[in-house]
Amino acid sequence: MSLDGTAGVMINGEHRRVPAGTSLAQLIAEVGLDPHRVAVERNLEIVPRSTFGTVMVEDGDAYEIVHFVGGG
């Protein structure tokens, strides 16, 4: 936790600050994504979608949020 009560996290390589006590579900909503269409890796570990509401974002977390795009 930083002095101003926020957590600094990396999301897809971009730095973001979120209030302390933010859940992963809130983080996904804050970014503007539909949780049913993405998969999330937190510090290289997959986070099951069913736990998005209970996983709390911590200072220094690195997230990868992916979805399906066109490909061959």
Next chain:
Amino acid sequence: MNLQNSVSADTWTVAGRTFSSRLIVGTGKYKDFEQNAAAVEASGAEIVTVAVRRVNISDPKQPMLMDFIDPKKITYLPNTAGCFNAEEAIRTLRLAREAGGWDLVKLEVLGEAKTLYPDMRETLRATETLAKEGFQPMVYCVDDPIAAKQLEEAGAVAIMPLGAPIGSGLGIQNLVTIRLIVEGAGVPVLVDAGVGTASDAAVAMELGCDGVLMNTAIAEAKDPIGMARAMKLAVESGRLAYLSGRMAKRRYADPSSPLAGLI
């Protein structure tokens, strides 16, 4: 049952899932999602390949593939395009499974950017791990009958040899090895990569392949929707020719009209 009926009822099954269309199409390189969806429709494909990539968090409201191609109607086959080792490929497919719940996946582990040839050592390693984790990997591979057997033993649910390098459109370069893979395989064989035009797809099917997977040949055609339909017909006609059994080749001519009764 006559042959026409037997072809219309001619399905194929991979990892317990049965499909009527033997054409799998990619969803890359299209002008836009509308064109992509129209081409999938025209191709009659029931499976599309998709890639797994980072969401653009700066612009999360961008249109998404799922808005145009409904995964409830068309089976999404997540791929590992762009992965150059087993770990990257496995990581990608674990995410794909979490994103959509799919265990039927397309594994490709590339060896180098220039040829996009598969790295078979890494491919084999990834196949073993994925199979252990409960995935059903359809595996892109070299057109090598021995490697194909090894992949099958490692847990591949389909063998997908290249006809020519990815995106090259050069057509099937080695008919002999593709035929040998088909003859030796206990799982479906699909030519994946190298098809340039309809006749290439027909050739793959005439060799006895269970299906063909393509992307660029449709997406980079002047009229992708027309080419999608051409590919659908080519796959069907190649399959029908294979089932019908082609005539034997002769060295010289053999007249089709009777010689008896000539004036």
